[in-house]
Amino acid sequence: MSAEPKCPQCSAEYTYADGNLWVCPSCAHEWSQHESTNAVSEPEVIDTAIRDAHGNVLADGDTVTVIKELKIKGSSSVVKVGTKVKNIRLTDGDDGHNIACKIDGIGAMNLKSEFVKKA
Numbered sequence: 330m331s332a333e334p335k336c337p338q339c340s341a342e343y344t345y346a347d348g349n350l351w352v353c354p355s356c357a358h359e360w361s362q363h364e365s366t367n368a369v370s371e372p373e374v375i376d377t378a379i380r381d382a383h384g385n386v387l388a389d390g391d392t393v394t395v396i397k398e399l400k401i402k403g404s405s406s407v408v409k410v411g412t413k414v415k416n417i418r419l420t421d422g423d424d425g426h427n428i429a430c431k432i433d434g435i436g437a438m439n440l441k442s443e444f445v446k447k448a
Contacts, residue, residue, distance in 0.1 A: 379419050379427050385447040391417055393428070393445040401435065408432060413448060414440070 333344045336353035337360060344351050350359045378386045382396055392415045399408040417440075418429045426439035 379442050381446045382443050383446050387419060387442060387447060389418055392448040393417055394448045395444060396446050397444045399444060406435065
């Protein structure tokens with residue numbers, strides 16, 4: 330049985346001591362020897378909530394206001410600052426467009442949450 334601790338990042342068993350550090354050859358993570366004996370690793374909590382430009386959490390059905398003039402790709406029209414968008418729907422946009430909505434006079438489109446604020 331070996332006295333080497335498992336890697337706290339990837340849980341690999343093949344760690345080795347290098348001076349005052351433990352090193353994981355699998356993921357190249359380094360940590361102090363004191364940290365491995367005293368630390369009890371707690372899983373990180375990742376916040377997946379979609380937030381507006383001011384940090385407010387958005388939900389389906391919210392009303393938001395556009396805070397920046399947005400040019401519409403492939404068109405000469407723009408979404409003006411202060412435009413209210415009602416009844417938004419949150420999506421998993423891979424390109425950052427995580428709000429699906431319908432804007433009066435323009436139609437259905439996707440917005441980035443960083444350009445809106447909760448009304």
